């Protein structure tokens with residue numbers, strides 16, 4: 001993850017926590033209890049590559065907080081992932097589950113590897129080895145992984161199978177975001193983007209803007225970026241630019257999202273799409289648009305580009321896309337930033353629905369899932385917005401205040417052991 005502005009993600013996460021605790025007037029003990037993760041496991045993963053060579057990868061699973069329920073959060077595969085980043089991401093999961101009020105704590109996992117350079121067999125061996133290594137701290141009542149950057153339903157299926165093989169019986173609820181055939185939830189695949197859409201629609205309602213009049217740029221074209229472009233387009237917005245890690249494509253007349261996705265499948269990048277102007281990925285943050293959805297890695301909106309962003313609304317599909325310095329610049333410019341822990345919480349919300357359905361072995365229709373997601377996201381959005389208005393703070397600050405209050409209340413009620 002790029003750590004722009006010279007600050008590592010975990011330092012940023014701690015600073016956000018410190019400021020929230022001070023603003024809420026909470027006891028400083030809460031800072032010390034919530035700063036450090038409850039558990040952090042580092043594992044070495046020796047894998048036989050297809051060439052016969054043995055490579056040892058490093059991986060982590062970090063459980064930040066268990067005060068409100070089992071640890072919950074994704075697993076990412078990326079060459080630059082570090083323990084520092086996983087710790088920050090696990091803390092952000094604690095706040096995210098608290099903002100949308102689902103009964104989970106926060107966790108995150110990572111393996112430093114380049115999945116784009118690995119075969120399917122190598123990825124399967126890596127996933128199974130990782131699962132075996134972190135197995136003692138996983139479980140449907142303890143810690144439940146889900147997809148994140150470069151992991152998907154298939155990776156979840158391998159985790160579920162490895163965990164189940166060790167237990168001697170099938171345990172579908174040890175992961176969410178798994179294939180529907182194995183007990184996954186309808187609507188989970190597009191849930192993060194659909195939650196983003198709901199947050200954007202609520203924002204447009206407040207600002208009195210119609211979605212039909214909006215143009216959109218999306219940076220990142222993985223699961224979140226692709227579905228955000230598609231769902232915002234279906235809702236009536238015009239998608240004018242998209243980008244992935246290899247480049248971007250811009251067409252003020254509008255892009256055909258499905259055709260762009262086909263180009264990416266065939267050529268591995270959206271930048272090869274013929275009907276538009278080719279741009280470097282970074283330039284897509286700065287194109288003329290009403291709504292910007294950062295859906296790539298963290299730290300990408302920073303003091304170098306923030307003042308050139310033209311969007312009126314930013315919906316953070318990615319985790320930690322905006323640095324502190326950029327936040328200030330955007331605040332001064334009057335940009336409406338829907339923070340990550342709210343904007344992308346649709347994913348973990350439907351993960352919660354998947355977990356509930358799995359534990360009951362009773363499955364809902366897609367309409368039911370989407371309707372419940374809408375209710376959940378709407379409630380969280382309005383609670384955060386009302387707090388922001390009351391306290392005269394920005395939406396990110398309000399989301400943190402709501403989340404930290406909920407977690408601090410849980411800690412207080414549980415008391416200290418022993």
Ligand code: GLU
Nearest residue numbers: 073074146148347348351
């Ligand atoms: N990786 C997603 C996130 O960052 C989903 C986590 C989950 O569903 O547990 O929110």
